[in-house]
Structures are given as C-alpha cells and as structure tokens.
Amino acid sequence: MAASSTAGPAPALAVGLSVLLGGCGSDEPVGYESQAVFGSSLSGGDTTVEDASPNAFGFSARNMTSERRGDFFVGNSFFKQNWVEAPASTTGRDGLGPLFNARSCSTCHFKDGRGTPPQPGQPSESILFRVSVVGTGPHGGPKDHPAYGGQLQPRALPGVSPEGDVRITWQPRWVELAGGENVELRAPEFEWLDLGYGPPNGLLMSARVAPQMIGLGLLEAIDEATLTSWEDPNDVDGDGVRGVMNAVWDAQAAEMRVGRFGWKANQPNLRQQTAGALLGDMGLTTSVFTNQNCGAQQPECAAKLSGGKPEVSALILDTMVFYSSTLAVPARRDVDSPVNLQGEQLFEAIGCATCHRSTVRTGVHPTLPEVSEQLIHPYTDLLLHDMGDELADGRPDFKASGRQWRTPPLWGIGLFGTVSRHTNYLHDGRARNIQEAILWHGGEGKASRDMYAKLGRNDRAALLSFLESL
Template sequence: MRTRHGWTLAAALALLAVACREEPPSPPTEEPPVRWDVVEPGEVLSGGEAGTVTHSGAQAFAQALPALTLERRSGFVSGRGVFEIDWVPAPASSSRADRDGLGPLFHAVACISCHPANGRAAPPDEPGSTGEALLVRLSIPGTASNGGPLPEPTYGDQLQPKGIPGVPAEAQVVVRHTSRTSTFADGETFTLQVPEYVLEAPAHGPFHPDTMLSPRLAQPLHGLGLLAAVPEEKVLEWADPDDANGDGISGRPNRVWSVRQGKQVLGRFGWKANQPDLEQQNAGAFLGDMGLTTPLFSEQPCTLAEQACGDAPSGGAPEVESHRLAALTFYTHVAAVPARRDVDAPRVLQGKAIFHRVGCAGCHRPTLTTGTLEGYPELAGQTLRPYTDLLLHDLGEELADGRPDFEASGREWRTAPLWGIGLTATVNGHTRLLHDGRARSLMEAILWHGGEAEASREAVRQLSKEEREALLTFLESL
C-alpha cells in the first residue's frame, strides 16, 4: 500500500521510528582546569571595595576603612588614642590620673608596644635575651570552669615579667636557639632556628612540675572587623574534622567561652582561635598584658601566692572605663587592609599558580565573603582575600606548643591570614613570622610547617630555585 506521496506504509513507519529514536547521550565533558596564572576580577582589593586602602608605606596597617563616614572616622581616631595610651601605676598625679592603673603585674605599658603601627613586634634576637614583644601563656593539665586552660596555680595563666614598684615580677623568659640545616631537592641548603624557652628567677618558688608554656607574638590588627563579619555557617562549612574528602586537611573550629554571652561560641581570633570576638580579645589584652581591669574582666588575676599584687592600689573600678573599651573595640573593627601590589606581574602570577599547585590554598583559602555584623554596616557584603579559613589545623610536632586551649590541641593553630604579609618589613622593619617569631623569612615559615601541611612543605622543597623565588614573589605581593 502506498501513501498519497508515493511512500509505502512500511517505509513511512520506518522513517517515523528513526525520527522518534532517542539520541544517544553525549559523552560527559570535563570541566576545564582552573587557571591560577591569571588576574581575577577584584583581586587587588584584599579587603573588598569597602575595606581596602591603597597604602603601602610604614602606616599601611593603621588606616581606617575608606567606607567610614566622617563621623565614624572620628571614632576611629578616638580608638587609636586609647590604643596609643602609655598607662602608669596608680595613684598617679592629677595630670595623669586618666591613665593610671597599670599592673600591679604587667607585660607592656601600651597596646602599641606589642602592635607597633598595628603590626607585629619582633622577638628578641640576642642569644639568651628576653623581649617585651614575646609573652608566655601558662597552664597545667586540666580544664577551667569555662572550658579553657587551667592556670598555673602560683603564677596564673600568663607570665608577667614586670611589676610596678613594690611588686616583684613573676619571672623572666629566656630564649635560646640551636641551628638545624637541611637542603632543598636541588641541593641548596637552608637553616632553621630551633627555639628553647626557659623560665628563670621565679619570684614565688618553682613552677608546677606539669606547667605547659606557650610563647606568643602579637598578631597584626588590620582587617579584623572584616573577619568578624564572615558568617559562622561559612566557617563551619569548611570544617572537615575527619578528613571525609581524603585530601589530608582536617580543619576544625574552636569553641570558646564568651563572657558577654555566657556560653560557648565559635572562636575566631588569636593564634588558636581562642577568642570569640574583638571586644573580649581587647579586654583580655588589657588585663593580661597591662594589668588593667575592664567591665568584662573586673578582677585582677593575682594568685594567693602574690600578696603584694593583691595589696597594690587600684586605678579605679574598672581601670579602663566602658567607653574606652568600646572605642578600642571600634578601632580594631575598622582598620583597613592594604591593597595587593603587582597582581599582574608575570612572576607574581607564576608564584600564585605554584601556591595553589602545592596545596597551600587548602588551608590559606584565598576568598571569603562577609555577611552582616551588628553596628558595622560598612563591613557587609564584601568579597575578601585574606588567605585563611579561620579553622584549626594540626601543623605537626615541631610547631606544637603542647598546650591545649579550649578545643584546640597542643598541635593545632588557626590558619593565619596572609593579607598584608608582604608589607611586614615595611611596617615593622623585620620579617619574623609564626606564633613565636622563630621563622626569619617567609620561606622559613613554610619550612616549619608539618602535620596537615607536610605534603605542601615537601612539595615546596622539590621546587626549583626559580619556582621558589616566584612563590615568594607572590607572597610578598599580598
């Protein structure tokens, strides 16, 4: 039988069957590999549109957010005034009564002593010397009622190497170094300084035999408010405590005690993410570093063995009034981040690609996005490039201090932000890095990494000299 167009019915049905047959699925296409040797949109703006300043001089870390209104900029100036106060013992003369209360035991006389130009002071260089910049945390095995470290019973939770007249300093920390030399794969040698910390001249008898100590340098202050504005769910999203994805990286959040909220919350700040927010970090520094009480910490931490400390005069109750604590807290929230330099230079782009290839970005995540933070509308909705995940990572036994801090183990450290790290020498005149300043350069800091970062460290050791130099050029551009 033929159709009116001359087709047989069989032929027509065959044609229909071909037309209706499903096409075979296309083979899956592979995602093109991400290229890191190119400039990304907005990459120069480390602190986002609202938080980046094009300042690369000695005051690069001490600039206000450009998005601040004129009125709020005056708050930045007021907070800087508190940051720069040289505190004096009580009672002071009438001309200095507004800044008395230092001690009785203390580490420094001003915030700026340990954070010069909002940066980091250097550790002592001379063999066997001590220095104002290096403080020592103390604790013994066990947990305090708030879940934090248990203070050493005679000397408390932080060594105080200074005292006001009539109050003896607790002890002195002496740093000694030995050298260790090794080689890169191409045969070039490098030397690391291995520090040893010894507590000498204790004023009230020996330390507890199980005392754990952790030396710390102050961290730079730029961009802290922007990190405070990163949503908690984003930080927790990156946590992988059991390394479920098998990449060898198992970042964990720290949960710490918030005095203001009266509960355990996410830790964000400090070398072990042991502070929940900038107000508490500032109040803790006032008390621990300068012996100044605040509305958040109203009691001096004098132990039962330190009678002279307990009997010393007070500078008021509290010694740092609420408006001054608030001013400093505002100041530390609105310090801007310096812009990247030379982002399109071929050597920088080569080093950036190497940074990703060897796995550094697994912990030093390049980008974060802020949410909202009450009282700081300028910080909202910013795309940041801080190179951190704000999580704890095991960096191996060689960097371990052996001292737990809330949920952080003695081998874990929060990923330090890298933004601005290339300006350390410009701002502070040195390149000492890591929690105790043992690394004298960026390369030494890399070579100290172990634990979760061991594979990345070994990959760096296998690089050619030209590749190593490109990697450092990239880091210096941050």
C-alpha cells in the same frame, strides 16, 4: 577590579604548572577546588587602602564615614599611649598593673604590625608567654597555674615582684630543597628566667608574638555557617587536611562560641580579645573582666591600689574595640606581574590555599557596616590544624590541642619588613623569612610543604614573590 572566584588558569601559567606536576611525580590534575583571585589587589574589599609605607597597617577602613573616624582616632590614642599607676592626676589612663607585660597596646602591636622574639640578652617586648597546668579550668579552657595564672607578666609596679621572663636560644637545623640547596632553620629553646613566685613545676608554656592588627573586623564578620562549611574533621575529601573550629567561652554571652582570634583561635570576638589584653597584658580591669589579675599567692599584688572599678570605662573600651575592628587592609602590589600570577597559581596547586583560603564574602556585622558584605582575600580559614610535632607547644587551649594552630591570615605579610622592621613569621617568630615559615609546616601542612621543597628554583621564587605581594 572585581575579583572572580572562578577564573581559570591563564595560558601563560600552563608551563610552570606542568613542570610542577611532573616534579611531584603525578600526571593527575590537581584536586584542589579553584578559588584563585588572579590579580585582585583589594584584599580587604572596600576597606582596602593603597599604601605600602611604614604606616601601611595604621589606617582606618577606607569606606568609613568621617563621622565615625572620630571614634577611630580616640581608640587609636588609647591603643598607643602609655597607661600609668593609680591613682594618678591623669584620670582615664591610670590603673596599670600591679603585674603587666607592657604599658601600651602598641608596645607589642608596634605600628599595628607583628611582634618578634627579643634579641639575645634583651627582655621580652612584643612576645608573650601563656602558661597553665595540665587539666582544664572553668568552661574547658586552660587551667591556671596557682601562682602564675594564665600568662607570665615580666613587669610589675614598685613593691610587687615581677613574675619572670623566658630566655630563648636558637638551635640551627638544616633542610634540603630540590636542586641540592640547603636552608638553615632555627628552632627555639626556652628557659625560665628570674621566676618570682616559686619553681615552674608542671608549668605548660606557649610563646606567642603579637599578630598584626589589620582586617580583624572583616574576620569577625565571616558567618559562622561559612566556617562550618570549611570544617572537615574526618578528612572526608581525603586531602590530608582536616580543619576544625575552636569553641571557647564567651564571658559576656555566658556561653560557648566559635573561637576566631589569637594563634589558637582562643578568643570569640574582638571585644573580649581587647578586654583580655587590657587585663592580661596591662593589668587593667573592664566591665568584661572585673577582677585584678593577682594570683592567690601574690598578696602584695592584691594589696596595691587600683584605679577605679573598672579601671577602663565602657566608653574607652568601646573605642578601643572599634579601633581594633576597623583597621584597613593594605592593597596588594604588582598583582598582574607574570611572576606573581605564576606564584598565585602554584599557591593553589600545591595546596596552600586549602588552609590559607584566598576568597570569602563576609556576612552582615551587627555594628560595623564597614566590614559587612565585603569580598575579601584574607588567606585563612580561621580553622585549627595539626601542624606537627615541631610547631607544637604542648599547651591545649579550649578545643585546640597542643599541636593545633589557627591558620593565620596572610594579607599584609609582604609588608612586615617595612612596617615592623623584621620579617619573623609563625606563632613564636622562629621563621626569619617567608620560606622558613613554609619549611616549618608539618602535620596537615606537611604534604604541601614537601611539594614546595620539590619545586624548581624559579617556581619557588615565583611563589615567594606572590606571597611578598600580599
């Protein structure tokens, strides 16, 4: 079962590969350093669970001791259950709002899976809209809008105006693949809806669906030195792919740190990400973020009773962070089928693995033995890449420009349909399947995308089959 990072191509793959290289008009050997996994199913190392059911994203790390499972289950219950307005008879779960996006984490991270843009006419459920104005705020982060802050909250307690919502409409667009096949993509158009605190003058906006929750502690455990070694800001190796780390404000350490989480690597660690979600998405204060998220122009918000100081105790926050850090990664399926092995080979050959790095060993995590020193296959470098105009949101987030996104991990993506009951990909969920996600790649990802579009039908099918097996 042990994966090898140096395995060479299996002989049976040679044919597909030569066709591919011919198709790209080059006889040169491919210049990418091989990091193929070839048939390893244990994407999350010893945390990996064998499950491909609708519950596949909800398990604790397989290597967690039974004593520690208790905390995981407590964290799970706070993740799943609805918070209520303060004061309430059920202490421990009150303090919601005054402004909020959802009543529970799992409204958006349903079954710990991927969020989606709403159906036409429906309100936003598992997508959120970050906002800001031009310029930088404290520590070089986004500059809050004076009325709407850093995130649009479409819901509010009685007596407080919600901030509003966004209507998404879709514009069709066609691209052509080798062999003349036409594929329809859909591009989002956004329109402000029912804004409660004045016109959106100068408001920058970034639409982001909720990411899946699996394997996050493993990503936190990757050594910073490893990430540094992957950066290539000046494209020294000449492959057209740069890749840089974000640097973001760590509120607890009170210093700048590497960004790892969020679509722009805009959060430094899972504790701050969780506390940020409690405040931003549900209006709940913690020891990390002590002030209610009411803007200067929202007096009814500020006048509402709160549920204690802080509203979420350190103990509850700890269990929620523990939960977020220790969800297992599900095992791959059919890793040894010839078509998936061929697809894996192509994934490397056309440069996908340059950003979606297949293999890394995690370092020692200060508090989580489960995720320490694991050989994992996350298919990400956690770095920011310029993905071109069409994916750009035009809203900088610390060092991330309006065109840059963090490479998302691809582990588990073949299970979205089963777990989340949709197969929408990319930061705003515009891609309706994996092929559409690939075809949207621009900027540093364009060369790779173009090679995909030039592949023959069978090679494309093999690559997609490999991705479905993740």
